[in-house]
Amino acid sequence: MQGSDGIALCRLEDIPDRAGRGFTVQRDGRSHDVFVVRNGAAAHAYHNACPHKGLNLDWRKEQFMDAEGEYIHCSNHDALFRIKDGFCIAGPCRGARLRPLPVVVRPDGGIEIA
Numbered sequence: 384m385q386g387s388d389g390i391a392l393c394r395l396e397d398i399p400d401r402a403g404r405g406f407t408v409q410r411d412g413r414s415h416d417v418f419v420v421r422n423g424a425a426a427h428a429y430h431n432a433c434p435h436k437g438l439n440l441d442w443r444k445e446q447f448m449d450a451e452g453e454y455i456h457c458s459n460h461d462a463l464f465r466i467k468d469g470f471c472i473a474g475p476c477r478g479a480r481l482r483p484l485p486v487v488v489r490p491d492g493g494i495e496i497a
């Protein structure tokens with residue numbers, strides 16, 4: 384769906400704190416798998432493609448986080464990524480990054496990517 388300033392995904396309250404949710408969006412005439420992680424009042428969006436093998440991170444559907452809700456988790460080979468910048472701190476792609484997407488949380492709680 385198309386929002387006023389970008390592609391509207393959902394509302395902040397639709398995602399539990401320290402959890403993620405996946406979407407398929409149309410952008411530049413192509414389909415993209417993306418996901419959003421909520422961290423309190425903030426949201427961070429990334430392409431749903433692990434820098435290790437390019438696979439979707441949520442091999443277990445909609446499971447984007449580790450058990451503690453501290454790091455983004457790729458369930459294929461257990462890479463861990465920081466929420467704030469997608470930097471990989473453990474796993475086979477240590478030192479690589481998830482590809483970020485510009486994301487905004489509107490005053491009404493709507494989450495959009497540009």
Ligand code: FES
Binds near residue numbers: 437438457461
């Ligand atoms: S595909 Fe993500 S860790 Fe291997």
